[in-house]
Amino acid sequence: MDQYSSRTEIIRACAFKQSSDKQQNQYISNGSLHELDSSLDQEYQALFKNKGQRKAKDVLQYIDDEYRLWKSCSALQFNNNEDCMSLRSSTAVISIGGADGSELLAILQNLGSCHGILVEISPPACAEARANGIQHVIESDAMDAAQKVVPMLLEWQEKGHVSSVLFSCQSVLHELSTRSPKFTREEFLKVYLEPLIASGLRTMFYAREPCTPRNWSQETDLVAIRLFKLDKTDIEYVANEIANKLSIQRLNKSGTILTDRELNCTVETADNVELSGRAVLPLALGQELLFKLIYWKDLAHFEYEMGEQLTSFEPESWSQSLAKIGMNSRMSYLTTEHFRRLYRQEESLIGEPISINAYNGKPLTVPMCFAQIFSSNVKTHHNGVKLAE
Structure with a gap:
């Protein structure tokens, strides 16, 4: 079974929903690692061994x-x-x-x-x-x-x-x-x-x-995603599960919260760009979906990741809080090589960009979806300088 066949079979909405009903209450709802079955915890930790x-x-x-x-x-x-x-x-x-x-x-x-x-x-x-x-x-x-x-x-x-x-x-x-x-x-x-x-x-x-992609947020607040050759409805279903579980608001450009029915009918792309087959999602939710599916290992790993919001980290707020206690920060945004490799691999396999700007249909570059902060309380003339992005 090839990569897409195996992933598609597992991520299919029905299988996903059945697994959530069975496993989620075991360890996701309370967010405690101590509630994981020991074998699942060992498998999860094995992902990070010697990294x-x-x-x-x-x-x-x-x-x-x-x-x-x-x-x-x-x-x-x-x-x-x-x-x-x-x-x-x-x-x-x-x-x-x-x-x-x-x-x-x-x-x-x-x-x-x-x-x-x-x-x-x-x-x-x-x-x-x-x-x-x-x-x-x-x-x-x-x-x-x-x-x-x-x-x-x-x-x-x-x-x-x-x-x-x-x-x-x-x-x-x-x-x-x-x-x-x-x-x-x-x-x-x-x-x-x-x-x-x-x-x-x-x-x-x-x-x-x-974190939320720095380069994407400067271009758009809605992203149209195609991933793993999954049906649009499957992507939307998983995205809605993520949004509901993590209470991620689905906003349009004016800041209005979109309902499930409203989400895809509010977007009109420039030049009649064809978005059929793509799920149109708010920026944070789109990035959350990419994180959780591109890093897919197995269903247990996916269920565990459903207990956290990867885009919840706010670099600017951390830098400001550090400054309040006398720490001076340098900050930069980046894409890790591992994420870039997985992202490019999926684009090659589906034969088109994973993500495009939902307003004008232009492909979005690989998201700069990680932030680095280094802070020190030792005063130097370099402290407090924000690194180039």
């Missing part, structure tokens, strides 16, 4: 640039015993939602540091991390873990073991709004970063998260 090397590479580029800035700007205020090598080795690294710990290990090894903490809620992932040699693994909800993480860091600081700390949050912050009951952006920064900044620790924060 940390790639993630660590992205973080380390920012860290090395930041260290160079600190030194060039005399921001470090080195004491007699502190040089660049000791700075690296005295940097503690906190990985939030770091799965098997491979990212944390890679960063620690590169820095020459032995001060790392992994915060992870999945028991199989925590077990894997411990087996990989991570000494400090906190198996907990991210917000609850702060009461263990922060005292540990302050103790290391008091003993002279660490002078800097890095938080790495990759593809996890967007999950917390639905999976962590206590999570808000402000509360996360309050319980984790603010006590460390107040203690005098040089504090760095890195996040790379999916």
Whole structure:
């Protein structure tokens, strides 16, 4: 069975609906990983096994640039015993939602540091991390873990073991709004970063998260999608399930909420562009659909992803909140190579663009659907500069 046949058979509306009725109440409605069947959790975590090397590479580029800035700007205020090598080795690294710990290990090894903490809620992932040699693994909800993480860091600081700390949050912050009951952006920064900044620790924060496509939002608010050679009605059905589950509003250009019946009859494209066979969706919902179907692994994985909104992360709001607590941010938008490869592959197989502007029929480029934020509380002349998009 070829790629499209297998995917189409599984995603078909009937099969999807039957699976949702059977499985959704088991672990999606409450958004807790502890409610997953252990075998499903293991399969899900296997998707991220040993992906940390790639993630660590992205973080380390920012860290090395930041260290160079600190030194060039005399921001470090080195004491007699502190040089660049000791700075690296005295940097503690906190990985939030770091799965098997491979990212944390890679960063620690590169820095020459032995001060790392992994915060992870999945028991199989925590077990894997411990087996990989991570000494400090906190198996907990991210917000609850702060009461263990922060005292540990302050103790290391008091003993002279660490002078800097890095938080790495990759593809996890967007999950917390639905999976962590206590999570808000402000509360996360309050319980984790603010006590460390107040203690005098040089504090760095890195996040790379999916988001609403930056380049698409500058062109349109409605996108016409064709994907996997699925029938238009199947795409619309899955999109409606996503919208209802995640409470994603379906808006037209004037900000009016569209009903199911109104959605497709309100769009009139320029030059009578033919949109038959394509589902016309609001921008956020269209991107959510692409994320969930392009990254399709199996039905269990899809059901789990239905418990989170990948486009809920708001980079500008995070940058503003970080600024309020004395953190200066650099931000950029990008498309990951993995997403680009999957997107281009599907376009090649269907023989046409996946996504077009619903108003004028022009193809939309690959969405810039990830945001990177790097923040530091150390003042340099580069802080606060927004990177080119």
